[in-house]
Amino acid sequence: MNKKISFSILGLGRVIEKRVFKMFKNEIKNGYVKTIFDIDKKKNKKYEKLFKCKAEETLEKFLNIKSDFIYIATESGNHFNHILKCFKYNRNVIVEKPPVLKVKELIFLNKIAKKKRLKFYTVFQNRMNKSVQYVKRIIKNEKIIFVDLSLIWSRPQEYYKDWHGKWKLDGGVLAQQGIHYVDLLIFLLGEPNKCISSIVNRVNKLQAEDTHSSLIIFKKNNLSCTVNMSTAFRPKDFEASINIYCKKKIVSLGGLCCNKVSINELHQNKNNFIKLKKFSEEVPSGYGISHRRVFQKIIDYELKKKNLPLNAYDSLSTIKLINMMYKSFEKKKWILFKEKNLISKLGK
Numbered sequence: 001m002n003k004k005i006s007f008s009i010l011g012l013g014r015v016i017e018k019r020v021f022k023m024f025k026n027e028i029k030n031g032y033v034k035t036i037f038d039i040d041k042k043k044n045k046k047y048e049k050l051f052k053c054k055a056e057e058t059l060e061k062f063l064n065i066k067s068d069f070i071y072i073a074t075e076s077g078n079h080f081n082h083i084l085k086c087f088k089y090n091r092n093v094i095v096e097k098p099p100v101l102k103v104k105e106l107i108f109l110n111k112i113a114k115k116k117r118l119k120f121y122t123v124f125q126n127r128m129n130k131s132v133q134y135v136k137r138i139i140k141n142e143k144i145i146f147v148d149l150s151l152i153w154s155r156p157q158e159y160y161k162d163w164h165g166k167w168k169l170d171g172g173v174l175a176q177q178g179i180h181y182v183d184l185l186i187f188l189l190g191e192p193n194k195c196i197s198s199i200v201n202r203v204n205k206l207q208a209e210d211t212h213s214s215l216i217i218f219k220k221n222n223l224s225c226t227v228n229m230s231t232a233f234r235p236k237d238f239e240a241s242i243n244i245y246c247k248k249k250i251v252s253l254g255g256l257c258c259n260k261v262s263i264n265e266l267h268q269n270k271n272n273f274i275k276l277k278k279f280s281e282e283v284p285s286g287y288g289i290s291h292r293r294v295f296q297k298i299i300d301y302e303l304k305k306k307n308l309p310l311n312a313y314d315s316l317s318t319i320k321l322i323n324m325m326y327k328s329f330e331k332k333k334w335i336l337f338k339e340k341n342l343i344s345k346l347g348k
């Protein structure tokens with residue numbers, strides 16, 4: 001019989017309901033859910049039936065059931081403690097984005113994972129969008145003049161009534177929604193050098209921000225990127241876009257979650273606008289469709305030693321930049337990537 005990779009799921013909230021359940025049910029090959037646990041008993045009951053597996057009664061019992069991976073989808077600010085617990089039980093971990101909120105937490109957890117030889121992966125699924133993979137290939141040889149990132153999304157006030165928007169557990173539009181696209185900037189452009197940021201609440205009331213603006217300068221060629229992100233738009237998510245302005249063309253990632261790509265070639269007379277259908281995909285929501293690719297890559301690596309999945313530690317620059325952007329607002333000055341103590345209000 002073919003080996004299948006088993007998963008335990010910790011936390012059965014929105015991301016499971018809106019994306020991960022469907023992925024396990026219909027999309028991935030050679031992987032299945034062995035056990036689940038949420039502190040909310042109703043959710044345990046609901047997903048026991050849906051996943052056709054047993055929900056454990058306590059976290060300790062859950063951690064004692066052996067499976068190939070524990071997938072953590074609890075509140076962002078609780079990831080650190082939950083990962084640490086999993087590591088104590090010598091369990092491999094896949095954690096939803098952001099793996100942790102504080103830079104030193106990621107460094108600490110990575111050391112433990114290495115020492116114990118445990119796998120420690122994270123989910124930044126948009127890196128695996130066809131459009132993003134294509135843009136990464138084609139911008140290598142371009143002379144880039146500048147870049148801009150816009151997130152035009154919508155969250156109603158009631159979204160902020162639980163842990164969302166709180167500094168200790170989440171942060172604002174940058175750390176919850178925008179982080180995907182800041183991660184793409186790093187994936188496409190490399191490490192930043194410095195940033196300066198401003199935050200405000202335009203429409204929603206929350207501890208952190210519903211609207212974030214930054215200027216980021218990257219190490220390579222001192223490239224500048226302007227960033228504007230907000231959840232204050234209505235009535236629904238409109239777009240997440242990254243425009244890369246090159247000397248002779250504009251390369252644009254767009255759609256709800258950078259799932260589409262187009263190129264505008266600049267000419268003396270008539271510009272040539274090309275929609276790249278082959279590398280653009282329709283998505284039902286801002287979650288996109290690439291969770292499947294993240295999980296399938298992990299399964300294929302386990303079974304066939306195919307391409308390495310994204311190690312959580314590979315997102316260190318993203319976690320650093322998020323904290324730099326918040327720290328810049330707090331200190332009202334430019335923050336450098338090389339600073340030793342990249343601590344902001346974000347996290348516990």
Ligand SMILES: NC(=O)c1ccc[n+]([C@@H]2O[C@H](COP(=O)([O-])OP(=O)(O)OC[C@H]3O[C@@H](n4cnc5c(N)ncnc54)[C@H](O)[C@@H]3O)[C@@H](O)[C@H]2O)c1
Pocket residue numbers: 010011012013014015016037038039040043059073074075076078096097098123125176286287
């Ligand atoms: N990759 C993506 O596109 C994406 C999208 C949405 C959310 N996320 C991430 O997923 C995580 C969860 O987000 P969500 O929107 O599903 O949140 P949610 O609040 O809907 O769900 C969190 C769940 O964790 C449970 N939980 C909390 N503490 C627990 C514990 N000690 N033991 C067991 N269960 C516990 C809660 O009861 C809740 O059901 C966040 O880190 C978020 O950033 C990722």
